[in-house]
Amino acid sequence: MTGITSPSSRVRRRRAALLAGAVGLAMTGVVAGQFLPPYTSPASAQISTNQSAGQNSFADVVEKVSPAVVSVKVKKDVDPRQMAMGEDGPFGGDVPPQIERFLKRFGFEGGPNGQPRGPRGGEQPGRRVAGQGSGFIISADGYVVTNNHVIDGASEVDVTTTDGKDYTAKVIGTDPRTDVALLKIEGKNDLPWVKLSDTPPRIGDWVIAVGNPFGLGGTVTAGIVSARGRDIGAGPYDDFLQIDAAVNRGNSGGPTFGLNGEVIGMNTAIVSPSGGNVGIAFAIPSETVKTVVNQLRESGKVARGYIGVQIQPVTDDLASGLGLNEAQGALIAQVQPDTPAAKAGLKSGDVVAKVNGDTVKDARDLSRRIGMMKPGSTVALSVIRDGKTLAMDVKLEQLPNEQQASLSEKSGGKQAGTDVPRLGLQLAPAKSVQGAGTEGVVVTEVDPNGAAAQRGIRSGDVILDVGGKAVSSANDVRDGLAAAKAENRKAVLMRVKGEQGVRFVAVTLSDKAG
Structure with a gap:
């Protein structure tokens, strides 16, 4: 019957409630009138620390360094006709109205980063526009570092510190090659500054x-x-x-x-x-x-070291063709005449393995190392030539403002040539092709499915030597391939002159065309 329970059932319920209460007290650490300390597992005890909240925060570092970080504001005279609508804005392309309103609240005129919005803005030629970047002070007397692209072309540069003070900055010098610029706040000797680290960071720092x-x-x-x-x-x-x-x-x-x-x-x-x-x-x-x-x-300027060579990375194929155990170092494709490299005796086909005892990873590494050294200094190079390691000292000269490479003009039309099936090439002596010079053989036609095409050889390129020997005819190229195969080489090196200069190309001997 609904709503009626027997005494026995009421007793059972009461006992169950008392039991549940006892269990609840035991779970909270109260047993027989005593309060027990909370249970602590060994695992939680191991991971507990005594660190304060500040030790898990970047706040102390930020508070220390922020006064030396500045906002760099520049003004440039810009011809709006050279600027595309929405170009160079932080959001790319056109900016939604709600975003534009947000940007205007923070001082942007017309578009992101202060750039004109293009034809819609109705700008007049020669309008002065504002741009903003960042920088940091590296000395108490006001030297400021920023990017070259931030201040490039600026007619006026101002910096603002975190406490709101504005200063006019003088451009001391710029280096577009590394995108570094140095500014100076005049008349100050008590500015907060930060130090450039002497120790490179590790991955994961x-x-x-x-x-x-x-x-x-x-x-x-x-x-x-x-x-x-x-x-x-x-x-x-x-x-x-x-x-x-x-x-x-x-x-x-x-x-x-x-x-x-x-x-x-x-x-x-x-x-x-x-x-x-x-x-x-x-x-x-x-x-x-x-x-x-x-x-x-x-x-106020940067002078860079220069040895006068064209270099390229050592790929696996090139390493095989050169007989190297690993693809490392910088391969010299061409030595410019009357340069430090030529005077020191470096040759095409040499692999620069070390500079001043430090291993050279690749061509870019060599270029960076030499470029960061001062002209007039002498560097010790470790060079691999024909399987032997040579030591050479090279006295650096100053990098010319504009390096000029001697390149032959491409052929104006197809010339009758001789086929080299293994490579998928039609070749003709350079002497027979107008504008190709007198050395090597000209590539007049390339099979797009051939081995040479797969290695980037194009019509108009000039093959100067194969396997280290100069060539002047298609037969010389065939002989070079045969000689490499007889030596059980997996690949043959060809030195090729093209639009981008002289380079080595490794063609695997197992590659065949048609």
């Missing part, structure tokens, strides 16, 4: 990026060093740190700090389809910044 993204003012982000030695095609001396701290437009020229408060790099570039941060940013290492800044401070 924590870093803190401080800058002025989108003109918002001092902004701090954190991440880790993701990679070192990145080549992003920005210049001949690319050696970037890759970091995953959020870096956006306007952070350019700002510092990336290690946890000791020293600058480990200068933020320079981002990978961003949209113009905003996607987690991949690149910073110039502090050692590069320091080398360039020291020269700019002394003379």
Whole structure:
């Protein structure tokens, strides 16, 4: 019957309630009127620490270094007709109205980063536009480092410190090759400053990026060093740190700090389809910044070492053709006449393995090392030639402003040639092709499915030698292939002259055309 229970059932319920209460008391540490301490497992005891909240924070480092980070504001005289609508904005392309309103709140005129919005803005030729970036002070007397691309073409440069003080800055010098610029705040000797680190960071180290993204003012982000030695095609001396701290437009020229408060790099570039941060940013290492800044401070310009060679990386195929055990070092494709390399006795086909005892990883590594040395200094090179290691001393000269390579003009039309089936090429003596010079054989036709085409050889290229021997006819090329095969080589090296200069090409002997 509903709502009626028997005494026995009421007793059972009461006993069950009492039992549940006893269990509950036991679970909370109360048994027989005593309060027991909370239970602590061995595992939780092992992971407990005595750190304070500040030890798990970047706040102390940020508080220490922020006064030395500045906003760099520039004014440029720009012809609007040379600017595309929405070009160079932080979001790329056209900007939604709501985003544009947001940007205007922070001082952007017309478009992101102060750039004109194109034809819609009705700008007049010669309009002066504003741009913003970041920088950092490296001495109490007011030397400031930033990116060259931040101040390039500026008619006026101002810097603003975190306490809101504005200063006019003088451009001391710039280096477009590494994208480093040095500024100077005159009349000051008590400015806060930060130190460029002497020790490169390790992959996985924590870093803190401080800058002025989108003109918002001092902004701090954190991440880790993701990679070192990145080549992003920005210049001949690319050696970037890759970091995953959020870096956006306007952070350019700002510092990336290690946890000791020293600058480990200068933020320079981002990978961003949209113009905003996607987690991949690149910073110039502090050692590069320091080398360039020291020269700019002394003379206002950078003088680089030069040995006078065309070089290329040693690929696996090239290593096989050269008889090397590993694909490492820089292969000399051509030695320019009357240069330090020629005077020292370097030859085409040499592989530079070490500089001053340090291993050369690849061609870019050699270029960077030599370029960072002063003209007039002598370097000790370890060179591999015909399987033997040679020691050579080279006295560096100053890198010319414009390097000129002697290139032959491409043939104006197809010439009758001789077929080399193994390579998929039609060849003709260079002497018989107008504008091709007098040395080597000209490639007049390339089978797109042939071995040579797969290695990047094109019509108009000139083959200078095969297997280390000069060639002047198709028969010479065939003989070179046969000789390499007789020596049981997996690949044969051909020295080829083309639009980009002279280079070595390794063609695998097992490759056949048709």
